[in-house]
Amino acid sequence: MGVVTKEQLSGMGYEDFIKIFGNVIEHCALCSAAVWAKRPFNDLKQLHSAICTFIDDLPKIGREGILRLHPDLAGRIAEMGKLTSESSKEQLSAGLNEITNKEKSILQSLNDRYKSKFGFPFVICARENKKQAILSGIKARVENDKDVELATGIAEVKKIAFYRLLDIIEHCEEEARL
Amino acid sequence: MGVVTKEQLSGMGYEDFIKIFGNVIEHCALCSAAVWAKRPFNDLKQLHSAICTFIDDLPKIGREGILRLHPDLAGRIAEMGKLTSESSKEQLSAGLNEITNKEKSILQSLNDRYKSKFGFPFVICARENKKQAILSGIKARVENDKDVELATGIAEVKKIAFYRLLDIIEHCEEEARL
Secondary structure (H helix, E strand, O other): OOOEOHHHHHHOOHHHHHHHHOOOOOOOHHHHHHHHHHOOOOOHHHHHHHHHHHHHHOOHHHHHHHHHOOOOOOOHHHHOOOOOHHHHHHHHHOOHHHOOHHHHHHHHHHHHHHHHHHOOOOOOOOOOOOHHHHHHHHHHHOOOOHHHHHHHHHHHHHHHHHHHHHHHEOOOOHHHOO | OOOEOHHHHHHOOHHHHHHHHOOOOOOOHHHHHHHHHHOOOOOHHHHHHHHHHHHHHOOHHHHHHHHHOOOOOOOHHHHOOOOOHHHHHHHHHOOHHHOOHHHHHHHHHHHHHHHHHHOOOOOOOOOOOOHHHHHHHHHHHOOOOHHHHHHHHHHHHHHHHHHHHHHHEOOOHHHHOO
């Protein structure tokens, strides 16, 4: 259950809105600041849908930029303890804290290959994927072409956003299914 | 003189790029993350131009969102000392630290009227406007219609970005003119 009720969501002022929802898309407060124009939101699906539409309407380099704002999985930023609280929780839920040194080295080298091929990092919804699925996912996805990976990465960003909204907004069982 | 030479700019990796240029547009790292796709940049005008084009290509609610991510002039965030270092310096250069209580109350009440009319705050390039020009500017601009103010606010955002880039990148006299 989230901390914001639907009544609070639909009547919320901008300052609270951006404070609470500013990181639903990692490091990209613009997504929330933009969809403020589409208020009021009556439930999390309406808000999620507005954010997804905004992302889809961005110029292509904007969607690439959204991927670039994401941290590497089990990467240097995680090691330095500098992840956002949301990312930290998500990487933990995937078991990336229990990654062996060998697995970490494989993941980092695949991610380096991925980034140098596509110009953005590998993004996957860590809430839906455990360590092994992430490792096999990046191994397969690094072979795709750039347009496929841009679309796949953005679809993962939208899933991550949905789970982040689920953590914030009060919801019923029906809404809790993607 | 800036701290980044043109050679450093054109050869810069993404991690340094986003750390150094992430707040050229206030609280909107996406602008810099997106234009990374347009590298290399040989000078500040090329980088500024790429950022401006990206902003122009955003959906309208994205340009509104960019304005919303800006703090109020001499507003509550400034009072709490929570401005970004860039905004703090800019508001200082406009003399907003020497604003009288009466002027502050006029500015805040005009800004409240402005925000409630347009759904985004009054944005002006504080490096080019002193206190009196800001006060007369908001008094005149609050009477405009929303499309005019969206365009005017975004033009000011681009000027602010130019000055922020001038602070960062080494430049010649020629480039220092907008």
